[in-house]
Amino acid sequence: MNNDIISRADTVIATTYKRFPIVIESGRGCTLWDTEGRKYTDFVAGIAVCCLGHAVPEIARALSRQAERLFHVSNLYYTVPQVELAEWLVKHSFADRVFFCNSGAEANEAAIKLVRKYFNDRKETGRHRIIAMEQSFHGRTFATLSATGQEKIRKGFDPILTGFDFVPFNDVEALKRQINEDTCAVMIEAVQGEGGVRCPSPGYIEGVRKTCDETGTLLIFDEVQTGIGRTGRLFAYEHFDVTPDIMTLAKALGNGLPIGAMTAREEIARAFQPGSHASTFGGTPVITAAALEVLRTIERENVLGHCREMGQYFKAQLKDLQKRHSVIAEVRGLGLMLGMTLTIEGMPVVQACMEKGFLINCTQEKVLRFVPPLVISKAEIDGLIACLDGIFQGYS
Numbered sequence: 474m475n476n477d478i479i480s481r482a483d484t485v486i487a488t489t490y491k492r493f494p495i496v497i498e499s500g501r502g503c504t505l506w507d508t509e510g511r512k513y514t515d516f517v518a519g520i521a522v523c524c525l526g527h528a529v530p531e532i533a534r535a536l537s538r539q540a541e542r543l544f545h546v547s548n549l550y551y552t553v554p555q556v557e558l559a560e561w562l563v564k565h566s567f568a569d570r571v572f573f574c575n576s577g578a579e580a581n582e583a584a585i586k587l588v589r590k591y592f593n594d595r596k597e598t599g600r601h602r603i604i605a606m607e608q609s610f611h612g613r614t615f616a617t618l619s620a621t622g623q624e625k626i627r628k629g630f631d632p633i634l635t636g637f638d639f640v641p642f643n644d645v646e647a648l649k650r651q652i653n654e655d656t657c658a659v660m661i662e663a664v665q666g667e668g669g670v671r672c673p674s675p676g677y678i679e680g681v682r683k684t685c686d687e688t689g690t691l692l693i694f695d696e697v698q699t700g701i702g703r704t705g706r707l708f709a710y711e712h713f714d715v716t717p718d719i720m721t722l723a724k725a726l727g728n729g730l731p732i733g734a735m736t737a738r739e740e741i742a743r744a745f746q747p748g749s750h751a752s753t754f755g756g757t758p759v760i761t762a763a764a765l766e767v768l769r770t771i772e773r774e775n776v777l778g779h780c781r782e783m784g785q786y787f788k789a790q791l792k793d794l795q796k797r798h799s800v801i802a803e804v805r806g807l808g809l810m811l812g813m814t815l816t817i818e819g820m821p822v823v824q825a826c827m828e829k830g831f832l833i834n835c836t837q838e839k840v841l842r843f844v845p846p847l848v849i850s851k852a853e854i855d856g857l858i859a860c861l862d863g864i865f866q867g868y869s
């Protein structure tokens with residue numbers, strides 16, 4: 474069964490991913506099963522997507538309830554779930570308005586268009602450049618890959634869009650030097666995810682906000698990965714003494730259903746007028762009804778408190794491993810967005826974990842990334858720690 478599916482996939486599926494040779498069939502909570510009946514504890518969660526775990530009954534019910542009534546109408550009409558989801562996001566964040574789309578890249582694409590339009594409306598057309606960070610990741614569409622500070626993502630697609638400048642993450646002085654009268658916005662991840670779970674130094678995010686304020690530059694937070702509780706707060710900006718002007722969301726918002734959102738302050742959001750931007754599927758009733766249930770569940774079940782507690786525990790356990798194994802260079806992260814940098818290649822460790830029934834991720838070759846469902850238990854964390862301990866013993 475496995476081999477058959479894999480060879481069929483390798484014939485017909487676009488060759489954009491290097492996949493592990495397992496076929497996942499079902500899941501529950503933080504556990505997944507493959508077609509051979511093997512069981513895995515999932516510390517990937519679809520890359521920080523399934524915040525409440527797999528096959529969540531409440532979400533499935535909300536989805537099917539709405540599916541029985543209405544799948545889709547155009548955004549030419551109002552629908553109740555879309556309004557309720559937007560109200561929830563506005564109530565729980567700095568934002569005043571929400572544009573719904575289907576992915577992180579689309580949310581960032583909308584943010585990039587919005588800041589351009591905002592200054593265009595003010596007749597400041599020269600003010601169109603966006604500063605992003607080295608090692609950032611903002612998506613795979615043309616605008617978002619042009620905003621991504623990693624050569625490997627942009628390679629082969631020249632000419633990419635112009636109008637993007639890059640500065641090192643965690644360096645306010647470099648930002649101050651780069652920002653000028655052509656800059657319309659700064660785009661940043663509060664914790665760089667794909668870039669290797671890199672955290673901001675104390676005062677850095679506040680310094681970025683101050684620099685933007687002093688120059689009238691808009692600040693876009695890409696919270697596609699950090700948002701919806703991943704770092705132990707609903708949004709990562711809440712860890713700092715700042716609010717962004719625009720924030721983008723996706724990954725965990727639908728717990729696995731495709732949804733993205735670009736949120737903004739009123740004054741800025743107003744730059745989008747009827748006809749400025751659109752999305753056929755953006756905010757469609759079935760998906761927004763499910764996403765609303767995701768957010769309500771997070772609130773009702775105190776998932777953020779659990780995430781903070783488990784995040785602290787998990788990080789302490791990883792640091793303990795670091796004391797015992799010299800191949801571990803650093804442990805870092807916020808909440809349940811944790812990274813472990815190694816002095817060796819990470820992929821063999823990922824493979825070894827998979828063979829022992831644990832799914833973990835590796836980014837930037839040497840950084841193990843742990844982004845489990847936020848409902849992960851202590852026992853599940855202990856299981857992975859014991860597994861890693863055994864694997865690292867082979868390296869010392």
Ligand SMILES: *Cc1c(COP(=O)(O)O)cnc(C)c1O
Nearest residue numbers: 576577578610611612666697698
């Ligand atoms: C995953 C990710 C994206 C891209 O999201 P897609 O839904 O794959 O388009 C953008 N920004 C960040 C920070 C991400 O982690």
